Amino acid sequence: MESDPNPHDPSPTGxxxxxxxxxxxxxxxxxxxxxxxxxxxxxxxxxxxWVRVCQDTIANGKQGTKxxxxxxxxxxLKDGKSVFIDRCNLEQExxxxxxxxGEAQADxxxxxxxxxxxxxxxxxxxxxxxxxxxxxxxAAVVVNRMLQKKELPKLSEGFSRITFCHGENxxxxxxxxxxxxxxxxxxxxxxxxxxxxxxxxxxxxxxFLKKVDKQxxxxxGNDVTSDRNxxxxxxxxxxxxxNTVTAELKNKNEDHGSLNDENSSERSFVGGSSCNxxxxxxxxxxxxxxxxxxxEKASDxxxxxxxxxxxxxxxxxxxxxxxxxxSKILSLVRKKAAEKNIESNKFFTFVGDITQLYTKxxxxxxxxxxxxxxxxxxxxxxxNAAIYRAAGDSLEIATKERAETLSPGNSVVVPLPSSSPLxxxxxxxxxxxxxxxxxxxxxxxxxxxxxxxxxxxxxxxxSSLFENFASIKCQMRNESKRSSSGISNxxxxxxxxxxxxxxxxxxxxxxxxxxxxxxxxxxxxxxxNAAAKEKMSTPHGSHGYAHSExxxxxxxxxxxxSNLSSSSNPGREVKEKKCAEVSKRTxxxxxxxxxxxxxxxxxxxxxxxxxxxxxxxxxxxxxxAIKHVLVLxxxxxxxxxxxxxxxxxxxxxxxxxxxxxxxxxxxxxxxSLIFRLGYHSVPSMRQLHLHVISxxxxxxxxxxxxxWNSFNTSFFRDSAEAIxxxxxxxxxxxxxxxxxxxxxxxxxxxxxxxxxxxxxxxxIANCKAPLPAHLLHNGLLVSAASKSVG
DNA sequence: GTTCTAGAAC
DNA sequence: GTTCTAGAAC
Numbered sequence: 018m019e020s021d022p023n024p025h026d027p028s029p030t031g032x033x034x035x036x037x038x039x040x041x042x043x044x045x046x047x048x049x050x051x052x053x054x055x056x057x058x059x060x061x062x063x064x065x066x067w068v069r070v071c072q073d074t075i076a077n078g079k080q081g082t083k084x085x086x087x088x089x090x091x092x093x094l095k096d097g098k099s100v101f102i103d104r105c106n107l108e109q110e111x112x113x114x115x116x117x118x119g120e121a122q123a124d125x126x127x128x129x130x131x132x133x134x135x136x137x138x139x140x141x142x143x144x145x146x147x148x149x150x151x152x153x154x155x156a157a158v159v160v161n162r163m164l165q166k167k168e169l170p171k172l173s174e175g176f177s178r179i180t181f182c183h184g185e186n187x188x189x190x191x192x193x194x195x196x197x198x199x200x201x202x203x204x205x206x207x208x209x210x211x212x213x214x215x216x217x218x219x220x221x222x223x224x225f226l227k228k229v230d231k232q233x234x235x236x237x238g239n240d241v242t243s244d245r246n247x248x249x250x251x252x253x254x255x256x257x258x259x260n261t262v263t264a265e266l267k268n269k270n271e272d273h274g275s276l277n278d279e280n281s282s283e284r285s286f287v288g289g290s291s292c293n294x295x296x297x298x299x300x301x302x303x304x305x306x307x308x309x310x311x312x313e314k315a316s317d318x319x320x321x322x323x324x325x326x327x328x329x330x331x332x333x334x335x336x337x338x339x340x341x342x343x344s345k346i347l348s349l350v351r352k353k354a355a356e357k358n359i360e361s362n363k364f365f366t367f368v369g370d371i372t373q374l375y376t377k378x379x380x381x382x383x384x385x386x387x388x389x390x391x392x393x394x395x396x397x398x399x400x401n402a403a404i405y406r407a408a409g410d411s412l413e414i415a416t417k418e419r420a421e422t423l424s425p426g427n428s429v430v431v432p433l434p435s436s437s438p439l440x441x442x443x444x445x446x447x448x449x450x451x452x453x454x455x456x457x458x459x460x461x462x463x464x465x466x467x468x469x470x471x472x473x474x475x476x477x478x479x480s481s482l483f484e485n486f487a488s489i490k491c492q493m494r495n496e497s498k499r500s501s502s503g504i505s506n507x508x509x510x511x512x513x514x515x516x517x518x519x520x521x522x523x524x525x526x527x528x529x530x531x532x533x534x535x536x537x538x539x540x541x542x543x544x545x546n547a548a549a550k551e552k553m554s555t556p557h558g559s560h561g562y563a564h565s566e567x568x569x570x571x572x573x574x575x576x577x578x579s580n581l582s583s584s585s586n587p588g589r590e591v592k593e594k595k596c597a598e599v600s601k602r603t604x605x606x607x608x609x610x611x612x613x614x615x616x617x618x619x620x621x622x623x624x625x626x627x628x629x630x631x632x633x634x635x636x637x638x639x640x641x642a643i644k645h646v647l648v649l650x651x652x653x654x655x656x657x658x659x660x661x662x663x664x665x666x667x668x669x670x671x672x673x674x675x676x677x678x679x680x681x682x683x684x685x686x687x688x689s690l691i692f693r694l695g696y697h698s699v700p701s702m703r704q705l706h707l708h709v710i711s712x713x714x715x716x717x718x719x720x721x722x723x724x725w726n727s728f729n730t731s732f733f734r735d736s737a738e739a740i741x742x743x744x745x746x747x748x749x750x751x752x753x754x755x756x757x758x759x760x761x762x763x764x765x766x767x768x769x770x771x772x773x774x775x776x777x778x779x780x781i782a783n784c785k786a787p788l789p790a791h792l793l794h795n796g797l798l799v800s801a802a803s804k805s806v807g
Numbered sequence: 808g809t810t811c812t813a814g815a816a817c
Numbered sequence: 818g819t820t821c822t823a824g825a826a827c
Contacts, residue, residue, distance in 0.1 A: 605817080605818090606817075607818060607819080608818065611818095638818085638819095639818075639819075701818050702818060720819090721811095721812075721813080722812080722813090772811095773810085773811060773812080774812090775810080775811080
């Protein structure tokens, strides 16, 4: 192949040749690569007559056939015009007839618009009114499919000149070259602008397409393109209910592309694009570096926490990141995750720099976690220093707005300003600072090898991190809803670059119209979950922080804290400005029914089954299962779980035991029932009430997605867990994410997904799979069996 | 055509 | 929370 020192030389050569006046230029490029724009730009400034033959419009403005294109091109050539063949022409076979046609009477050139696939996809997804009707949801799938078959043109096919354009500037140069071409002009023959095969960018594109040659190997010498992990560019689609789910083409492989560990390669990742917009959290191992936490114990906690989290959430991914592929923690976690059968498309490990996942690893993550220090300050070493450095000053400023300090076991979400290099370059929209337990005597809050406390804190740290990560999704949804209605325009670089997922959701949102409840407003402003907020603003007895005088509203909280407290108590400095506004809400008239019964049970003797000073038991008026009762607190002002504090623990425990008693009563009559006791994260009705509900969900009143998901996602908070959390932290974890209620419908036993409520109901009537292990094993179900055992 | 969802009204 | 119903989905 020839090369040219000036690959886009616009100056025509020769000009005296009379034999071949015409020119056929085949555009080669995916949808969205800019072929039509290229033609139009040239024709707007051209010095010779051009005809653009576009298959998408050739049949009276509609899509035509290849034959029509050939005929039209032939006519144009006969008329002495030059021709652009504006179709994808990605495969040699598709080009052959046009080359043949041209060769006889003209020079045949190719202009290859070899732009990044993600750019083509994002343009295709965004455009409306495209001539070929390729736009919106199907575009990404089509583009990916086409690009996988791409065969770059060669001179041997019959071209006299091939110009490769890899970026906007190349395209501009090529436009100039062709528009400057006079009626009798000619261009040098040869190949121009082709990138070296080893070129990084090209490799990135090839990796994106997973078409790296077999001999391409990663740094450790392993084949990075094993068929086992062959990865397509995955395209999340929007399901019918507005959740992001991955399209079928993900099934085998998702995008944990490459291998670096023979034993657990399925879960590891050393490169490759993840251009798919799935809500993804990259996190370092917490506390195992500078805080010297035991790796075995830490890996157990990571795997447990991940497993618990993934049971509650779909359409998210967690990625443990470490710099070295020799990392002990990575290999431990990989091994344990495999043993635990954690889905390898939702959780995997990544070897690389967490601040350069996209630019260096070609792996896109919208949220990263930072293993921070209690002062939330830049510096130190390791991940914290690297993230602050990469994010620039704006992260420090944004962090200060959220919190000044952090106690171990907690995390705080910081939206990354769009000006931050980390946001611009890497597409990271949020950083979650998380603080784990410290086993290093040289660092603050040294736990003196107390691994009972240490494990608890590390577990809390991961739970808090993951829950905050989940809450961001809620916030982002709301933000995109706002932006789609024109109220604000959240800058989301993922929109422009990876495009696919978010464009889909935008479409969905437009259909849904404006939705912005009071409750959402609260959620929106604060991407923390309620518990995390409370934890942040709350002195943490169990974590060794003294009580703060400033927290008069929580004065009954753990008084016996502080064996490790010091004058520089981190807890007391934590800002609470975001917290106070959260818990109060207004209640509609219809939502007052339980409140009224709780206050005046004597007026509702018809429904009250049991009455005490503290609680009322009644059948749910619209039971969602064979047995569904409510244990209703009578305490005035206590309306939902987020309001519950340690002082309410006796009440909560009493309600739990009353609920248990009723479950057991029902079990005596029908031993086949299984009960679960819990609270709705965001109840519809005022007045704290515990649901005691049989797990058959066999009821005519269970009618819609919200009904189902309110009992079968993490929106439902198990009473026993809530009590444990309040004992431990003073508050219960409440995921105030109402998008949970819109999640796809999944069987609570076998987790199969169903398109609508009737189909789900007919499935659950027959599904014999056991209830989830975490419910069975954590004593969260009440059955004849559990009763006899316990 | 029927089924199903989701938003408005209460 | 439910009911009603328009219109989307099938």
